Amino acid sequence: MTSKAKIGKGILLGALMALSFVACKIEFTLKGASVPAEWKTFSVQYFENRAPLINPTLSQEFTEALKDRVINESKLVLEERNADIDFSGQITGYNVKPMAIQADAISAETRLTITVKVKYRNFKDPKQNWESSFSGYEDYSSDRDINDVENELTELIIEKITQDIFNKAFSDW
Numbered sequence: 775m776t777s778k779a780k781i782g783k784g785i786l787l788g789a790l791m792a793l794s795f796v797a798c799k800i801e802f803t804l805k806g807a808s809v810p811a812e813w814k815t816f817s818v819q820y821f822e823n824r825a826p827l828i829n830p831t832l833s834q835e836f837t838e839a840l841k842d843r844v845i846n847e848s849k850l851v852l853e854e855r856n857a858d859i860d861f862s863g864q865i866t867g868y869n870v871k872p873m874a875i876q877a878d879a880i881s882a883e884t885r886l887t888i889t890v891k892v893k894y895r896n897f898k899d900p901k902q903n904w905e906s907s908f909s910g911y912e913d914y915s916s917d918r919d920i921n922d923v924e925n926e927l928t929e930l931i932i933e934k935i936t937q938d939i940f941n942k943a944f945s946d947w
Contacts, residue, residue: 776876779830783902785793790800791851791917795824795863801867802910804923808849808944808945809849809850809873810898812898813850813858813859813896814819814850814851814858815850815852815853815856815857815858815859816844816848816850816851816852816853816858816859816860817853817854817855817856817857817859817860817861818837818840818841818844818851818852818860818861818862819836819837819861819863819864820833820837820873821833821836821837821863821864821865821890822864822865822900823864823865823868824865824866825865825867825868825869825889826863826867826868827868827869827870828868829868829924829928830926832865832868832888835928835929835932836838836865836890836932836935837896838898838938839930839932839933840861840936842936842938843898843936843937843939843940844861844940847940847944848944849941857897858896858897858898859894859895859896859942859943860894860895860897861883861892861893861894861900861916861939862891862892862893863891863892863893864889864891865888865889865890866889866890866891866907867887867888867889868886868887868888868889869885869886869887870884870885870886870887870915870920871884871887872884872885873885873913880913882916883913883915883916884912884914884916884920885912885913885914886905886911886913886914886920886923886924886927886928887909887910887911887931888910888911888931888932889907889908889909890907890908890909890935890939891906891907892905892906892907892908893905893940894906894939894942894943904942906940906942908935908938909935910930910931910932910934910935910938911931912927912930912931913925914941
């Protein structure tokens with residue numbers, strides 16, 4: 775192999791390595807998580823349901839969904855205690871209310887809203903600690919019974935809220 779071929783092959787190999795690095799960086803950036811390398815673990819405490827209207831499975835579903843969100847979208851490992859990052863809080867609202875009224879005074883749409891108060895503690899950098907409330911909602915046709923759509927709507931709302939919590943905790947926005 776000539777020296778020009780070796781140089782060309784080296785340049786090509788270097789370009790491929792650089793391209794793969796950029797691709798990895800873009801994927802990381804698109805997810806939006808900026809988790810410093812020294813953060814290794816996180817914990818999620820059980821989110822008790824303190825809402826006036828209680829969905830009996832909501833606490834467990836929300837707690838597990840937040841754990842799954844952080845596991846799937848970061849490199850952090852779940853720990854029961856003594857973690858670098860900790861999420862705790864409570865479900866403070868679970869409301870069903872009519873939204874749009876038709877001419878005959880029958881509601882055409884109903885809205886399910888869930889509100890969660892979250893306390894984020896960062897034991898590696900306590901200046902980043904915060905407490906905040908997050909809400910999400912889904913509308914559904916009022917001719918449907920809440921019992922028929924509740925599981926589906928709750929799942930969609932939890933997905934939105936956990937994404938908002940994750941973004942606040944780990945994104946630069």
